[in-house]
Amino acid sequence: MLAPATSPRLAHARPFAHIAQFHPELTAFRRDLHAHPELGFEEVYTSARVQEALRLCGVDEIHAGIGKTGVVGLIHGRTNTSGRMIGLRADMDALTMTENNDFPWKSTRNGMMHGCGHDGHVTMLVGAARYLAETRNFDGTAVLIFQPGEEGFAGAKAMIEDGLFQRWPVESVYAMHNWPGLRPGCFGIRHHAMMASADRVTIEITGKGGHGAHAYLVIDPVLVAGHIITAVQSIVSRNVKPVDGAVISLCAMHAGDLQAMSVVPGKATLVGTVRTFRPEVQDMVEKRLKELCSAVALGFGASATVHYERIYPATINTPRETEFAGDVAESLVGPENVVRDMEPSMGAEDFSFMLQVKPGAYLRIGQGGEGSCMLHMTRYDFNDEILPLGSALHASLVEQGLPLAP
Numbered sequence: 001m002l003a004p005a006t007s008p009r010l011a012h013a014r015p016f017a018h019i020a021q022f023h024p025e026l027t028a029f030r031r032d033l034h035a036h037p038e039l040g041f042e043e044v045y046t047s048a049r050v051q052e053a054l055r056l057c058g059v060d061e062i063h064a065g066i067g068k069t070g071v072v073g074l075i076h077g078r079t080n081t082s083g084r085m086i087g088l089r090a091d092m093d094a095l096t097m098t099e100n101n102d103f104p105w106k107s108t109r110n111g112m113m114h115g116c117g118h119d120g121h122v123t124m125l126v127g128a129a130r131y132l133a134e135t136r137n138f139d140g141t142a143v144l145i146f147q148p149g150e151e152g153f154a155g156a157k158a159m160i161e162d163g164l165f166q167r168w169p170v171e172s173v174y175a176m177h178n179w180p181g182l183r184p185g186c187f188g189i190r191h192h193a194m195m196a197s198a199d200r201v202t203i204e205i206t207g208k209g210g211h212g213a214h215a216y217l218v219i220d221p222v223l224v225a226g227h228i229i230t231a232v233q234s235i236v237s238r239n240v241k242p243v244d245g246a247v248i249s250l251c252a253m254h255a256g257d258l259q260a261m262s263v264v265p266g267k268a269t270l271v272g273t274v275r276t277f278r279p280e281v282q283d284m285v286e287k288r289l290k291e292l293c294s295a296v297a298l299g300f301g302a303s304a305t306v307h308y309e310r311i312y313p314a315t316i317n318t319p320r321e322t323e324f325a326g327d328v329a330e331s332l333v334g335p336e337n338v339v340r341d342m343e344p345s346m347g348a349e350d351f352s353f354m355l356q357v358k359p360g361a362y363l364r365i366g367q368g369g370e371g372s373c374m375l376h377m378t379r380y381d382f383n384d385e386i387l388p389l390g391s392a393l394h395a396s397l398v399e400q401g402l403p404l405a406p
Contacts, residue, residue, distance in 0.1 A: 031105035037094030040149030067159030087173035091150035120382030127391030182366030188342035198348030209266035221268035
């Protein structure tokens with residue numbers, strides 16, 4: 001349970017106290033989603049469960065099939081004098097990994113697992129939906145966005161391209177992700193960059209194959225690959241300013257045949273990722289990768305081609321919305337339990353696409369603390385104890401962002 005010191009403050013305890021009454025139902029819903037994980041754009045069961053839950057909650061409008069399997073729910077406040085809208089987003093998809101837990105609600109689908117807590121994110125937003133529909137203590141419209149395909153499928157972009165913000169022109173949008181490194185009862189946020197951009201790099205090296213016993217007759221692409229792996233690390237250490245974050249990780253290599261010990265292949269391929277926070281750094285890293293790989297290969301008589309794909313942009317919080325979200329979090333748990341200068345992560349998040357077109361903020365909600373199982377690990381599970389608090393944060397963003405006239 002949340003410790004008394006981190007329980008919601010009395011002045012803004014109404015959403016938390018209200019939602020806590022149906023905590024067992026939220027827990028059961030979350031565990032059902034956990035047992036039935038689905039990959040990006042395949043969230044048929046999840047989408048149906050969300051729609052069913054929203055109907056039971058009394059949501060005013062439910063729109064399915066936005067961005068393939070996405071769902072949008074609308075809740076109108078007690079009044080709508082302002083005509084304003086605020087968006088709240090939760091991601092729905094699971095990961096391609098095998099779960100190693102043994103509790104009753106473990107994954108029932110081979111090779112799929114909710115290893116990032118999206119089952120909890122969906123449930124927290126459903127909890128907020130029920131509270132907002134039952135109380136309606138706001139002026140305007142809450143737009144609840146249940147997004148598919150966050151894990152590498154750019155589901156946020158798909159929903160935007162499908163007219164998400166044209167149909168529901170929210171003035172701001174918010175998202176929240178659980179964080180095992182932060183204890184329950186705490187929130188984390190920061191101005192500007194919360195998460196890095198994610199780019200995919202493919203380096204194709206062409207040499208001249210031949211017999212390993214006569215290496216003087218070949219141009220060895222494996223040797224070239226080894227030098228490129230080492231050389232590209234100089235980009236971060238010598239071309240990126242120390243105050244600018246960047247990571248280059250070449251994570252996979254393919255060359256030759258493991259059964260052919262004496263055959264030098266003609267080609268080698270390296271695949272990896274680049275993470276940055278600023279577009280200028282991203283541009284520079286791409287340029288230097290192409291220059292350096294080509295030059296290293298040329299030095300050995302080989303050639304190298306770099307394919308650079310920009311997958312997700314950096315997740316950049318906007319100032320006013322960051323300040324507001326931090327204030328809302330403080331109203332629930334107190335300033336001592338809100339980290340306003342949260343360390344940014346080199347991970348990536350496709351909520352970044354929404355923040356490119358709408359002001360907003362991305363928060364972290366504590367779910368573990370020291371020693372907790374980290375995201376994307378086979379024994380990870382969402383902490384059901386934080387469901388009411390996460391729901392209360394979502395609901396409070398709407399109530400405090402769209403206040404009723406006095």
